[in-house]
Amino acid sequence: MTEKKIRVLVAKPGLDGHDRGAKVVARALRDAGMEVIYTGLRQTPEMIAEAALQEDVDVVGLSILSGAHMALTPRVMELLKANGQSHVKVFIGGIIPDEDLLRLKEMGVTGVFGPGASTEDIIRDVQMAVAG
Amino acid sequence: MTYSQAILGGDRLALARLLTQVENDVPESRTALIELFPHTGKAHLIGVTGAPGTGKSSLVNQLALYYRKTKEKRVAIIAVDPSSPFTGGAVLGDRVRMRDLSGDTGVFIRSMATRGSLGGLAQSTANMAQVFDAAGFDIVIIETVGAGQSEVDVARLAHTTLVVEAPGLGDDIQAIKAGILEIADILVINKSDRPGVENTEKALKSMLELAHPTERVFQHHGQSMRTAAPRQDSSSAPMWIPPIQRTVATEGKGIAELAESIALHVAYLTQSGGWGLRERARLEVELEALIREKLLNRFREDVPQKRYDEILEKVIQRNISPWEAVRMLIDK
Numbered sequence: 001m002t003e004k005k006i007r008v009l010v011a012k013p014g015l016d017g018h019d020r021g022a023k024v025v026a027r028a029l030r031d032a033g034m035e036v037i038y039t040g041l042r043q044t045p046e047m048i049a050e051a052a053l054q055e056d057v058d059v060v061g062l063s064i065l066s067g068a069h070m071a072l073t074p075r076v077m078e079l080l081k082a083n084g085q086s087h088v089k090v091f092i093g094g095i096i097p098d099e100d101l102l103r104l105k106e107m108g109v110t111g112v113f114g115p116g117a118s119t120e121d122i123i124r125d126v127q128m129a130v131a132g
Numbered sequence: 133m134t135y136s137q138a139i140l141g142g143d144r145l146a147l148a149r150l151l152t153q154v155e156n157d158v159p160e161s162r163t164a165l166i167e168l169f170p171h172t173g174k175a176h177l178i179g180v181t182g183a184p185g186t187g188k189s190s191l192v193n194q195l196a197l198y199y200r201k202t203k204e205k206r207v208a209i210i211a212v213d214p215s216s217p218f219t220g221g222a223v224l225g226d227r228v229r230m231r232d233l234s235g236d237t238g239v240f241i242r243s244m245a246t247r248g249s250l251g252g253l254a255q256s257t258a259n260m261a262q263v264f265d266a267a268g269f270d271i272v273i274i275e276t277v278g279a280g281q282s283e284v285d286v287a288r289l290a291h292t293t294l295v296v297e298a299p300g301l302g303d304d305i306q307a308i309k310a311g312i313l314e315i316a317d318i319l320v321i322n323k324s325d326r327p328g329v330e331n332t333e334k335a336l337k338s339m340l341e342l343a344h345p346t347e348r349v350f351q352h353h354g355q356s357m358r359t360a361a362p363r364q365d366s367s368s369a370p371m372w373i374p375p376i377q378r379t380v381a382t383e384g385k386g387i388a389e390l391a392e393s394i395a396l397h398v399a400y401l402t403q404s405g406g407w408g409l410r411e412r413a414r415l416e417v418e419l420e421a422l423i424r425e426k427l428l429n430r431f432r433e434d435v436p437q438k439r440y441d442e443i444l445e446k447v448i449q450r451n452i453s454p455w456e457a458v459r460m461l462i463d464k
């Protein structure tokens with residue numbers, strides 16, 4: 001029997017091409033011993049939910065710097081729920097104005113990280129969220 | 133409802149969760165594997181291996197699209213990437229090249245890390261392939277980076293193994309390892325839009341002539357066993373010589389021809405009895421591994437840890453040899 005690894009999907013939804021942050025976070029989580037599935041750019045919420053299901057991930061991380069987070073996030077949350085994956089923890093990173101934080105939390109988002117966020121904090125929060 | 137019932141009924145979430153359990157080899161997964169076993173043995177397992185960046189994922193994407201569109205086959209993909217030996221983590225990026233396949237319930241893609249397991253990778257991949265087989269996927273494609281022994285073992289699971297090369301990977305002869313050629317049923321020169329295709333093809337051809345695929349290597353009793361490739365009355369059907377196929381995965385060029393080669397290989401395996409031979413070798417290896425595991429467990433239960441440690445210490449002190457130790461521990 002092998003030890004259970006934390007599996008994370010890191011996705012870039014929408015047309016936003018800023019992928020540095022997503023790659024930095026993916027690598028940081030890998031270096032913390034997690035298995036990170038990276039989907040690449042231009043993912044629809046449907047594609048993200050489908051990948052989350054097939055990969056049976058514990059965490060979905062969305063990297064959004066385009067300002068479209070209030071449209072994309074609820075759709076991803078809905079689809080995860082519809083697929084029976086409401087246990088999956090959702091993290092958002094990128095350019096997220098403070099006034100949206102509360103509403104994202106209300107939607108069920110576990111954590112939000114903006115520019116300059118330390119990867120240690122991200123790793124710790126992901127680990128804590130999965131541990132429950 | 134049990135996992136296996138749900139999976140046979142087409143439940144994709146149950147399928148995904150069982151794959152995790154199988155990968156982690158948790159005890160519950162064994163129950164499901166037992167229940168699913170009678171439903172296996174139908175899928176065609178295709179291994180795709182080759183050096184990093186040769187275009188394996190792009191090729192798998194195209195092949196899967198082709199099987200979906202022209203043959204209406206259900207396709208499962210197991211995409212294996214290496215784990216970091218230092219942290220045990222991994223970034224699994226093969227899905228990036230497979231976005232054309234999303235939104236199709238006839239396709240199921242699962243990424244997997246090697247987890248540095250000693251020989252365990254082949255076993256868990258085999259078990260995952262069996263789960264897909266039972267779930268009704270007609271084709272299971274397994275992508276691995278053709279670097280080490282564990283990848284070669286994974287490739288050996290497959291009925292048909294594609295070895296993917298690309299022009300311009302430095303010195304052609306260097307890039308093409310004889311070991312990997314030995315497992316190739318079909319050689320693919322991907323990125324054939326790039327300069328240097330002729331050289332790569334020439335190099336492959338001369339390697340092929342050296343390799344003479346008149347025998348196959350199977351793992352038997354933990355050792356490589358060479359089995360003469362099944363012969364037939366030489367007049368009617370010739371030996372299988374790995375064909376060389378050129379493709380441009382990014383443009384979908386050469387994919388129909390590649391699929392045709394794969395179909396010919398299946399026909400060859402069926403007619404020559406090679407299919408049965410491969411199944412037999414695979415199941416025998418699996419049985420062997422399970423027996424070894426069981427015996428080891430039984431040994432651990434029988435022999436108290438304290439006695440084991442004492443005898444080990446004697447070996448370390450060179451008071452007794454390992455052979456005598458085994459006699460003391462097992463024959464008692």
Ligand code: B12
Pocket residue numbers: 010015016017018019020021022024025060061062063064065066067091092093094095113114115116117118119122
């Ligand atoms: C570099 C950059 C670019 C590069 C992108 C290169 C690339 N491949 O990524 C280029 C030059 C291509 C570019 C183009 C554009 N950009 Co630009 N760009 C930036 C810039 C300066 C830095 C972004 C960056 O890479 N940061 C470094 C990384 C490591 O940080 P990060 O992404 O923020 O990630 C951190 C956190 O956010 C978090 N995080 C991020 N993702 C995730 C995911 C998870 C799961 C978690 C937990 C955490 C997390 O953790 C990371 C580590 O701290 C920002 C300004 C800024 N200071 O943010 C503008 C910025 C993002 N761009 C902006 C704009 C408008 C554009 C363009 C539309 C400009 C134009 N008119 O053409 C284009 C659009 C390109 C496209 N196709 O989408 C705006 C966005 C405005 C908005 N959202 O309201 C910004 C904010 C600049 C501004 N102040 O106006 N850009």
Ligand SMILES: Nc1nc2c(ncn2[C@@H]2O[C@H](COP(=O)(O)OP(=O)(O)OP(=O)(O)O)[C@@H](O)[C@H]2O)c(=O)[nH]1
Pocket residue numbers: 183184185186187188189190191226229277322323324325326379380381382383
């Ligand atoms: N020019 C050209 N580029 C290609 C072709 N096929 C793939 N590529 C590119 O080669 C790069 C690697 O492709 P992948 O499909 O990810 O290769 P891979 O072998 O799966 O890579 P790893 O899984 O990392 O070993 C990508 O940038 C592709 O777009 C091709 O036929 N021609």
Ligand SMILES: [Mg+2]
Pocket residue numbers: 188189190225226275
């Ligand atoms: Mg790949």
